[in-house]
Amino acid sequence: MHRRVFVKSGALSLVTMGLSPSFLRRASFAMSLPRAAKGKVLVCLFQRGAADALNMVVPHGDPHYGRLRPSIAIARPARSAGTSGALDLDGFFGLHPALAPLKPLWDRDLLAPIHAVGSPSSTRSHFDAQDYMESGTPDVKGTRDGWLNRYLATCDTCEAGRAASGSGSSSSGAGTADRGGARAEPFRAVAMTQQTPRILMGPAPAVAMTSIDAFTVRSAGGVAERLEALYRTGSADLVHATGAETFDAVKRLREADPARYAPANGADYPRSEFGQRLRQLAQLIKADVGLEVGFADIGGWDTHVNQGGATGQLANRLTDFGTSIAAFVQDLGDRMEDVLILTMSEFGRMARQNGNGGTDHGHAGAMFAIGGAVRGGRVHGRWPGLAPEQLYEGRDLALTTDFRSVFSEVAAGHLGATHLEALFPGFDGQRSLGLLV
Secondary structure (H helix, E strand, O other), X not given: OOHHHHHHHOOEEEEOOOOOHHHHHHHHHHHHOOOOOOOOEEEEEEEOOOOOHHHHEEOOOOOOHHHHOOOOOOOOOOXXXXXXXXXXXXXXXXXXXXXHHHHHHHHOOOEEEEEEEEOOOOOOOHHHHHHHHHHOOOOOOOOOOOHHHHHHHHHHHHHHHHHHHOOOOOOOOOOOOOOOOOOOOXXXXXXXXXXXXXXXXXXXXXXEOOOHHHOEEEEXXXXXXXXXXXXXXXXXXXXXXXXXXXXXXXXXXXXXXXHHOOOOOOOOXXXXXXXXXXXXXXXXXXXXOOOOEEEEEEOOOOOOOOOOOOOOHHHHHHHHHHHHHHHHHHHHHHHHHOEEEEEEOOOOEOOOOOOOOOOOEOOOEEEEEEEOOEOOOOOEOOOOOOOHHHOEOOOEOOOOEEHHHHHHHHHHHHHOOOOHHHHOOOOXXXXXXXXXX
């Protein structure tokens, strides 16, 4: 049988969202490079829907906080255990009680909240705000790629130049610390999502999958095995000689054996979709398939109605969020020295609760940076205050840290990027938060 017959008959399908012929062509170059050595990993977690920063990282020391939220404010930290007050961090800020699984990370200096952070754009559109955060270009709708893909692509360009010249140094673009000459592993960037997220769209290889076992070759009557043999013995005219590399990539994922994976150190992931996706990201990291950038998202943060306080709708989302992240950190153990988790949401929520017991779209929000590389045990960013004259447009938490400052610091300090202007074009407001050790 000829290759064209296999493909035209529809007997073969690559079962994963985000895998396309363009990915296969890029994977051909990627798989021709040596296997990547163990290196730094960035895991980005997007809270889609605009998470309420004021009830997530609670400014219980601000006298205006409780007045703005008479029925949904989180109570001040209690003197006795077993109460529903905020979990005190530094005498001014506290965690929502549903984030109790993250408190030990604070105590171990692995957790660094960043408050009053977000986009300088004034938009309150979920779609636009998410697009700006993932593209890294606020108020610019024409950006075609995501900032993390630009990081990956620029490093690939750097590596290609080094390979062509035989030089040990790069001449342009953003680079990472040398990882044995391999930058473009096919699983260097993986999103545990239905489709490739905006942040990873662009020319560099990135894979989106809902689960590891979904990334496989499915066929009837042994067609996949025969097709694999054909690709390994000749030129692949349909997908430009990427067949063998693609099957190798699938084989490497199968070797991870997701069905038999046992989390380490007693980690117990929630059975939620978010928890299981973090479980599989941990598995990919430990399988040493070259993962450098991981991504997952979790929705349900648009709490206009019946948000609740210490219990309720928001608390339920935070329970899944915090428990899943804590399990991920516990599972990875010492490998968290090389892994940095960065959480984000498109914007925060209105400082004053609305008439439906919820909160409307706001402005600044909060992030978490977690890992051995962070300067934990402190809340980063300048607190603007919640007095009426301190609110943005008289209603929202004011912005004091541009999200690009956080992304820049993480890209440079953790991943080793050197030319940040390529990642965040037009941004000249980088300033160090002292986020990393």
